[in-house]
Structures are given as structure tokens and as C-alpha cells.
Amino acid sequence: MNQSHTNTAIRGTKGYVAAEWFRNLPITVKVDVYSFGVLLLELTCCRRSVDMESDMEERAILTDWAYDCYCEGTLDALVENDIDALNAIGKVKKFVQVAIWCIQEDPSLRPTMRANLFLLAIWYNKIPENTLVWYANGDSPAPRGSKLQLADRGFVLNSPQGEQLWNSETRSGVVDSGIMDDSGNFKLLGGSSILWESFKDPADTVLPSQILDKGVALSSRQSETNFSKGRFQMVLQSDGDLVLATVNLPSKHVNDPYYKSGTAGDPNSSNPGFQLVFNESGYLFVLRENEERSVLTPTITGSAKDFYYRATLDFDGVFTLYSHPKASTGKIASWTALWSEPDNICTAAPVGASSGVCGFNSICSLNGEKRPSCGCPRGYTLIDPSNQYGNCKPNFTQNCEQESAPAEDLYEFEELTNVDWPLADYALLEPFTEDQCRESCLHDCMCAVAIFRLGDKCWKKKLPLSNGRLDPGLDGGKALLKVRKGGRPPFCPYFPNQEKQKNKNKETLILALSALGGSVFLNFILIAVTCLGFYCIYQKKHKPLPVNEVIVETNLRSFTYKELVDATNEFKEELGRGAFGIVYKGTLQMSYVTQVAVKRLINNLVQGHHDKVFKTEVNVIGQTHHRNLVRLLGFCDDGDNRLLVYEYLSNGSLASFLFGGSRPSWSQRIQIALGIARGLLYLHEECSTQIIHCDIKPQNILLDEHYNAKISDFGLAKLLVMNQSHTNTVIRGTKGYVAAEWFRNLPITVKVDVYSFGVLLLELTCCRRSVDMESDMEERAILTDWAYDCYCEGTLDALVENDIDALNDIAKVERFVQVAIWCIQEDPSLRPTMRAVSQMLEGVVEVPIPPCPCPYAFTA
Known part of the structure; x- marks a missing residue:
């Protein structure tokens, strides 16, 4: 029971077996989650997972067909002739979404079985679609x-x-x-x-006969299936105006309204609105102090005897009045939108400090139903593919350092008509032609987009781009978006069959529980049988490992040198280099085509005394498995050639992300800090062989496609057997992140990593490097000193100036700074463990007031 994974012979039944059985990967509980996903599709569609006798080839494999139907919006085909299921198509969609999450090829993307979380909720009981109208614990x-x-x-x-x-x-x-x-x-x-x-x-909905007083707010949910509070709010203000506004998360700062009912009284008026009333006939109005009604909704033709009504602040920020027939007419009944505000939220939203209706670098447009739709422009992809309304990131890096080729060879422009990002311009050039506008942006390393409008005006804008919208009122104005030539296609979140991937966003998984109704828990037992044929086929594909001085007792794949030469196109594309080797980008066929990072150890370091570097990385790192560690996939031990094959992480290093052209959001920095802390906790306390990293710095933190932090480069790690508490070794690490004990001939313990993490935590909090000798203010040159001064003087806002989200969350900024000060204590015994650090960062325990980190003079 204390194991998180195991290796075993291939078991299970064809059609229900997860990919890791055939890839010599660790077998975890996620193989059961995969099988449950297949079973859930069978239960939903009432058919077997594989039907090779089907007249329609595209329906033979249920998992493929179900995903196609989900992407194409034809879920009714999965349950055709099933009247009850067709009348509950919303639940069918939910079940298919859950199943798709379960059958993700990457086990880390599959939810746990506990991920089926529940809400205390109220819904309409007499219609097939379980529409939630109130919920408590979103x-x-x-x-x-x-x-x-x-x-x-x-x-x-x-x-x-x-x-x-x-x-x-x-x-x-x-x-x-x-x-x-x-x-x-x-x-x-x-x-x-x-x-x-x-x-x-209330939650996000008002019902007939419901009255909202001043100050009572509706909050949208985050998405169709994520019921936590979202980015929009509706409230009757103290001045009597009913307003809709965006909310910055996680600070909860409310921005200027994008809709006003106009029911506020002027300063001398005694007749402002004081209640929002939804009467039993389905009319919404603001009741004024003199009982005058300001009706918001149009005349309703349907009788309250024949229709249900609700008014919901939807997750996309539109406040909508819906109706649903009470009696069945033989057709599949659904909710119909009768009225909504605003008419065009994309252009109604005021330009302000927030990202707008959509995330940063995104574009808001209206779909055919006049609902807002958000999308990333070409060359950009969603940071979180499960959140269509979230932030977009460029698929390329643009900086002001020397480029490898002329700008004309590296960049091109994506022309977007009637698109604008009203903020972030830093230069207005006029009079300029369109060609001059393009040329100026092309050769300006800060320019992400140029807006050409009004015949001779050129606005240059830098990242992040906010409040993006498609606006026909721009009368043909153009956004000239600068993108890298040959950039990657938009991110496709799924599919096991790589040839059938589609650009569809995943939905967050949360199932709803009625407060008054029962619920059915699906439980199953997967009867495992041995599939000897699959096992034999798999064994033939892998040659036995060559005999070496070190016996590698891991589940890693052994590659020949030629395989890795071919995979890297003769080591053509360099990703980075360090003290022990150079890292190259490559592509390998590992049951599916995947990108990898190949670390080629420097020849003069892999012989004799330095053989331990290779043995350490293969034996120990191959046995580590954690979501915040870079995963080792295989190795090459071919004569003098020793290489390590790691998973490829598309967003590069934290250093590039943190110190690049645009400031990462406060919420992103929080999650990155928590991820690094969890990874270090695993290395120090939870893996079978305790590991001291010895070189924690932004360059050794990599980011995956979702900007999850993963600790890399254990080439500098000093390993401890579990009964040791310290070791002595040569000085390692990077200047600025190195603890004092390195220079004092003191024992080196895990506390050196705690020190480095403290420095890194301050960099994440303040979005700047730990040492900045070019600073105009001398007291700010050393970040650790300046942060402690700000903490003592109560001026923490100076650390995050111009960072609106961080300033609105100053209590968490203070907590992070306090934890960092504890971590950088000169006395190692005063530094907390990474377990304590994680608990303090997450708010599980209080953070004591830290002492001065350098109470006595330091002598090297």
C-alpha cells in the first residue's frame, strides 16, 4: 500500500488496457481509470468498445468515434433511438467528457477516481436536463x-x-x-x-419570485462544468444601478462595469433603484424607492403556466433570461434564450487593468448565437487548454538579444481585420503607411503587434496584449501580429490516435449532486487476465541491456548511439548546456512519435572518476516519479557515448519565462512556486534515495505546456543514503543561490536547497533577478537584502509595484516573503524543511515572524 507504482506482466482485457502496459512504464491506479473511461462510454452508448463488423468504419473503435462526435457536436448519434438519453443530452455530454479525460494517453492527465467531486445543489426536477439553479460549495x-x-x-x-x-x-x-x-x-x-x-x-441564477437586495451579488461559474466562482459578477450597487463587471482572480478585485441598467439616482434624487425583482410572470425589473419599475426584459409571449423561467449570469459573462416548456411537444425540449445583456460583451467591456472578457493575448468575438467566443491568434496557444477563456502564450520566444538571422527571415505578420487590443501600446507613429508600420514593428524587438488604422496611424504594442476584441466598428483597421516563421500549429489537447487530433478544448471535470435527489456511484472491478501475446510482442521490440559496470534496475529504455544521432538529426538543435553536457532536441518513435530532450554527457567527464555522474543519473533519477520532476525516459551506454533521454518540455526554462519580455501573472507565479516546493519535498523526503539537488535556480526549472514547474538537471546532485543527514563535497551551485555553508567547510545538507529555493521564491514573487548590479537604486541591487528591508519597513508593495494582481493579494505576497526569509537564514538549523515550506506557502500552517537572515558577520 505504500507504493505509488509497480512493474508487472501485462494484464487486462484487449480494448480496456492503457498504453503504459505496452511501454514498460510504471503501472499505477491510472490504468484502472483508463479502463473505467472505456466502460463509461460503453454504458453511455450501449455498445461494445470494439465493433469490427460495423457498416461504418469510423464507428468501429468506440473511443475514436465518441471523441469525433464530441468535437463535431453530434453526440446524439451516440445514443440514437434512445429517447430518455436524447432528452438528457446534457448528461450524455458530461459522461462523454468524463470518459475522454479518463482515456487520455498520458496517465498524468487522467483524473483520480476521487476526482468525481460533488455539489450541494438545487435543480429543476421535472425536466430531463438537470439544470442547476443554486449551488453551495462551488x-x-x-x-x-x-x-x-x-x-x-x-x-x-x-x-x-x-x-x-x-x-x-x-x-x-x-x-x-x-x-x-x-x-x-x-x-x-x-x-x-x-x-x-x-x-x-444566490449562486449564478435568479428564479421567478426571487428578489435581490442591494449588495447581493450573482457570481458566474468558471466554466460550464467548473462551479467555482468565475470572472464575472452582477450586483445592485448602493447607488441603485444594476451592473455587470469582470473580476480579477485570484485577487477578486472588481473592475469597472461593462453593463449598467441606468437605474442609479442622481446625487439629488430620492428615487434610485433598491431591489432587483424577478416576478412570477417572468419579468425582470429594478424596483425604485417610489415603487416605480424599470423593466429590463422585453414583453414575454409565453405564459408562466406553460414555461419555466430562469435568469443566469453565464460563465461567459452574459446575463441571460431563459425559458423552457413545461409540457413535452414531442420534440427534444431545451432552454431558449429570450433576452440577454450586453448585446456584444466583446466591445461593451471597458478597457482596463484586467485582461478583458478573454485572457491576455486572446481575441473575443461573437459566435452565431451572439455569445462571446475566445481564441488565440495564429502563433499563440492557450496556457491552460481546458480553459477556452484563459490566457494565450506565444509559441516562440522574442527577445532583444542578438538573433541568429535577419528579422525578415525569422518573422512574418498575421493580418487580422477589425481586431484590436486597445491597451499596451507604447508608441504612436504618424503619418505612417501600412508598409512603414510593418517595417517598424518587424525591426523592433519589443513590438508584438502593430495596429494600423485611420489611414496613417500606427500603434505599436508589447506583450501582454489585453482586452482583445473583434470590432466591426473599426472600419477595416488591421492588427499586424508578428509571429515566428514556421511556428508550431495551435495546441491540440488530445487524442490517443495522433492522426485524429482536433483543436478542441477540454472541459474541467466536476459532477453535480442534487440536494434533494439521489446519486448513483458507478463502481466496477476490472478482472485482470494475462495477455501473453501482447507481452511477447512487446519483448521482441526491446534488446537486452548491454553488460556494464553498473546494473540499471529501472524501467528505462536503452537506446543505441545511432538511434539518438538520427533522433536529433545529428545533434542539430541545441536546447541548452551545462557543466556536464549539452542538451539537444530530438524526435523518437516510442509507440507514438514524441519530442525528447537528449543530454549528451561531455566525453572527458564520463570516464574514470566521473563515471559516477552517469551511474547516478540513470540509477537514481530513473527511479524518481513526480509531477514536478523532469522525467528520464531512457539512456545510451554505447562505448564512449553516454547520453540521457528526457521528456521534452515545450515552454523552456523558468528563467526565460520569468525574466523575458512580459511579466507572468501572479497566479502563474504562485503555482510555479508551489510546484517547485513539492518537487524538492519529494527529492528530500519521499523518494527511495534522498537527493540534494545543489543547484536550484530558474535555469534548472522547466515548464510544460500548462506551465507546470518541473525540476531538471540532477547532474550536480549529491546523493545520500537514507541514514545519512549530511555530506561533504566540492563546492557546487550557482552564484547568488549558494548557501553560506558551501564556503565554510561545513556539512552540506538538504538545507542548501532550502536556501536556494528561498532566493528563487523571492525572484518569483518580485519578477526580477536576485542580483541586479545595474539598478539605479543601490539598496535594490541584492534582492535578498532589499526584500528583508521592505518586510521590516512595511513597504512590501515596492517589491511588486505595477503588478495589480499581486498588489491586490498583498497578504499572500507577505506570506511568500516571510517564507523566503526563513529559507535564506544564514544558520542552516533555522531554515525550515521543504515540508514545512510547502505547508506555509499553502497556508496550512501560520508563518512565524522571521529573524534577520544574517545576524552575524560572514567570513569566507
Whole structure:
């Protein structure tokens, strides 16, 4: 039970078996998740996973066909002639989405079986589509086994471990009962008094007969299936105006409104709006102080006797009034939009400090249903492929250092008509022709896009680009987007059959649980049988390892030198170099075509005394498995040629990301810091052989396509057997990140990594290098000194000036700085362990007030 993976003979039944069985990869619980995904599709579609007798070839493999139907919006084909399923097509879609997550080829992308989290929710009961109209714990989904209790002070939702996930916050009286009325309002009663009601604590929806008072807000969800609070809010302000506004996450700063009802009273008026009313006839209006009504919605033709109504602030930021027929007409009934505001959210949203309706570097446009749609321009891809409305990143690096070729050979322009990013311009050139505008941007290393409008005006803009929109009102204006020639195609999030990949975004997985209805938990036991034929075929593909002085007891693949020469096109594309070797980009066929990073150890370092470098990396790193460590895939031990094959990480090093042209978002930096901390905790305490990295710095942190941090380069690592607490070794590490004990002939322990992490944490927090000798202010040259001064003087805002999200989250900035100061204590015994560091960063434990990191003079 203390194992996280195992290696074993191939087991399972054809059609339900995950790819790792055939790749000599660790076998984890994720193989069961894969099999469950296939089984879930069979349950949904009522057919076998493989049907080679099908008249239509594209339907033979259920997993392929289901994904095609999902991408093409033809899910009804999966359940044709199944009336009940067709009437609940929303749930069919949800089940297919869950199944697609489960059958991801990469095991790390598959959810755990516990990922089926639950909501305390209210939905319409008499229509097939379970439309949620209220939910309680969107930000804290409940794991299986959670309990809802009716206590004296109201509802309390607890996890199986007793952690309180949500409570109704009843402020007075003793609750003795609860009741749901036909309007959808759930009430907690104390005698004849209403102590709490769901109508007064709304989520994203209002229902007929519901009234919202001033200050009560609707918050959108993050996506169609992610019920945590999203980026949009609706509230009746104190001045009487009903407004819609974007919200910066995670700071929760509310930006200027993109919609106003116009019901605010002027300063001398005594007649402002004071309630938003949704009456039983389906009309929405703002009720003023003198009981005058300002009706928001148009005349409704359908009777309340024949239709259900709801008004929802959708996850895309549009407030919409919907209707649904109560009686079946023989057709598949669904919700119909009757009215919405604003008409065009892309152009209605005011230009401000936030990214806009869509993420940074994205473009907002209206689809055929007049709903906002966000997309990355050519040359850019989503940072988080599961979030269509999130930030986009360029697929190339542009900096102001010497390029390898003239700009004309490296860059081209993507011409986008009627597209603009209204902010981020740093230069207006006029009068300029379009050709002059292109030429100026092409040779300007800061220019990401040039906007040419009004016949002779050229605005040059730098990253990040915000508030992007397609606006017909620009009358033919052009955005000239500078992209790298031969850039990668847009990111495709899936498919096991690589030839059938499509550019579709994945959806976040959360299943809903009705507060009043039951739920069915799907449990299954996968009966494992030995597939000897597959095992034999697999064995023939792999030659036995050559006999060496070191016995490699890992599940790594052994490559010949020629294979890696071919894979790297004769070591053509260099990714980077370090003290022990040079890293090249390559492509290998490993059951599927995959990009890899090949580290070629320098010849004069792999002989004699330095043979231990190779043995250490292969034996120890091959046995490490953690999401925040770069994964070793294989090796070559062919004569004098020794190479290591790692997974390729598309977004390069943290150094390039952090110190490049644009500042990464505060939320990204938080997640990167937490990821590095978890990776170091694993190296220090959780892997079978304790590892001291000895060279933690931004250059040795790599970022995957989702900007998850992964620690790389264990070539400098000093390994400890588990019963040792310290070691003595030659000085290693990089200037600026090196702890004092390196220079004092003191024992080297894991605390040297803690020190380096503290410096790195300050760099992540402040978005600057640890040493900046070119700073105009001498006191800011050494980041560790300046950060401690700011902490003591209460001027932490100076560390993150002009970073709006960080300034709005200054409490977390303070926590990160405090943790960093603890990490960089000169006395190693005062530094916390990485476990304590992780807990403090995550807010699990309080951070004590740190002492001065250098209480006594340092003598080398």
C-alpha cells in the first residue's frame, strides 16, 4: 500500500488496457481509470468498445468515434433511438467528457477516481436536463463520503475527514426544520421564522419570485462544468444601478462595469433603484424607492403556466433570461434564450487593468448565437487548454538579444481585420503607411503587434496584449501580429490516435449532486487476465541491456548511439548546456512519435572518476516519479557515448519565462512556486534515495505546456543514503543561490536547497533577478537584502509595484516573503524543511515572524 507504482506482466482485457502496459512504464491506479473511461462510454452508448463488423468504419473503435462526435457536436448519434438519453443530452455530454479525460494517453492527465467531486445543489426536477439553479460549495467540491447535517445553526457540509466545506451561516435563532417550496427557494426555519433561505444567498441564477437586495451579488461559474466562482459578477450597487463587471482572480478585485441598467439616482434624487425583482410572470425589473419599475426584459409571449423561467449570469459573462416548456411537444425540449445583456460583451467591456472578457493575448468575438467566443491568434496557444477563456502564450520566444538571422527571415505578420487590443501600446507613429508600420514593428524587438488604422496611424504594442476584441466598428483597421516563421500549429489537447487530433478544448471535470435527489456511484472491478501475446510482442521490440559496470534496475529504455544521432538529426538543435553536457532536441518513435530532450554527457567527464555522474543519473533519477520532476525516459551506454533521454518540455526554462519580455501573472507565479516546493519535498523526503539537488535556480526549472514547474538537471546532485543527514563535497551551485555553508567547510545538507529555493521564491514573487548590479537604486541591487528591508519597513508593495494582481493579494505576497526569509537564514538549523515550506506557502500552517537572515558577520 505504500507504493505509488509497480512493474508487472501485462494484464487486462484487449480494448480496456492503457498504453503504459505496452511501454514498460510504471503501472499505477491510472490504468484502472483508463479502463473505467472505456466502460463509461460503453454504458453511455450501449455498445461494445470494439465493433469490427460495423457498416461504418469510423464507428468501429468506440473511443475514436465518441471523441469525433464530441468535437463535431453530434453526440446524439451516440445514443440514437434512445429517447430518455436524447432528452438528457446534457448528461450524455458530461459522461462523454468524463470518459475522454479518463482515456487520455498520458496517465498524468487522467483524473483520480476521487476526482468525481460533488455539489450541494438545487435543480429543476421535472425536466430531463438537470439544470442547476443554486449551488453551495462551488469553490470547495465535496469528496465522496462527505455529509450534510442540519445543526442548530443551519446546514453544515463536512468532508469525510471532518473539514467544514460550507455552512449556511445562520446568524440568529435555532434551526428546527427545512423546507423547499415550489419556487425553488430552500428555507431553514426556527419556529415560524425564516432564519436562512437560498434566495438570499444566490449562486449564478435568479428564479421567478426571487428578489435581490442591494449588495447581493450573482457570481458566474468558471466554466460550464467548473462551479467555482468565475470572472464575472452582477450586483445592485448602493447607488441603485444594476451592473455587470469582470473580476480579477485570484485577487477578486472588481473592475469597472461593462453593463449598467441606468437605474442609479442622481446625487439629488430620492428615487434610485433598491431591489432587483424577478416576478412570477417572468419579468425582470429594478424596483425604485417610489415603487416605480424599470423593466429590463422585453414583453414575454409565453405564459408562466406553460414555461419555466430562469435568469443566469453565464460563465461567459452574459446575463441571460431563459425559458423552457413545461409540457413535452414531442420534440427534444431545451432552454431558449429570450433576452440577454450586453448585446456584444466583446466591445461593451471597458478597457482596463484586467485582461478583458478573454485572457491576455486572446481575441473575443461573437459566435452565431451572439455569445462571446475566445481564441488565440495564429502563433499563440492557450496556457491552460481546458480553459477556452484563459490566457494565450506565444509559441516562440522574442527577445532583444542578438538573433541568429535577419528579422525578415525569422518573422512574418498575421493580418487580422477589425481586431484590436486597445491597451499596451507604447508608441504612436504618424503619418505612417501600412508598409512603414510593418517595417517598424518587424525591426523592433519589443513590438508584438502593430495596429494600423485611420489611414496613417500606427500603434505599436508589447506583450501582454489585453482586452482583445473583434470590432466591426473599426472600419477595416488591421492588427499586424508578428509571429515566428514556421511556428508550431495551435495546441491540440488530445487524442490517443495522433492522426485524429482536433483543436478542441477540454472541459474541467466536476459532477453535480442534487440536494434533494439521489446519486448513483458507478463502481466496477476490472478482472485482470494475462495477455501473453501482447507481452511477447512487446519483448521482441526491446534488446537486452548491454553488460556494464553498473546494473540499471529501472524501467528505462536503452537506446543505441545511432538511434539518438538520427533522433536529433545529428545533434542539430541545441536546447541548452551545462557543466556536464549539452542538451539537444530530438524526435523518437516510442509507440507514438514524441519530442525528447537528449543530454549528451561531455566525453572527458564520463570516464574514470566521473563515471559516477552517469551511474547516478540513470540509477537514481530513473527511479524518481513526480509531477514536478523532469522525467528520464531512457539512456545510451554505447562505448564512449553516454547520453540521457528526457521528456521534452515545450515552454523552456523558468528563467526565460520569468525574466523575458512580459511579466507572468501572479497566479502563474504562485503555482510555479508551489510546484517547485513539492518537487524538492519529494527529492528530500519521499523518494527511495534522498537527493540534494545543489543547484536550484530558474535555469534548472522547466515548464510544460500548462506551465507546470518541473525540476531538471540532477547532474550536480549529491546523493545520500537514507541514514545519512549530511555530506561533504566540492563546492557546487550557482552564484547568488549558494548557501553560506558551501564556503565554510561545513556539512552540506538538504538545507542548501532550502536556501536556494528561498532566493528563487523571492525572484518569483518580485519578477526580477536576485542580483541586479545595474539598478539605479543601490539598496535594490541584492534582492535578498532589499526584500528583508521592505518586510521590516512595511513597504512590501515596492517589491511588486505595477503588478495589480499581486498588489491586490498583498497578504499572500507577505506570506511568500516571510517564507523566503526563513529559507535564506544564514544558520542552516533555522531554515525550515521543504515540508514545512510547502505547508506555509499553502497556508496550512501560520508563518512565524522571521529573524534577520544574517545576524552575524560572514567570513569566507
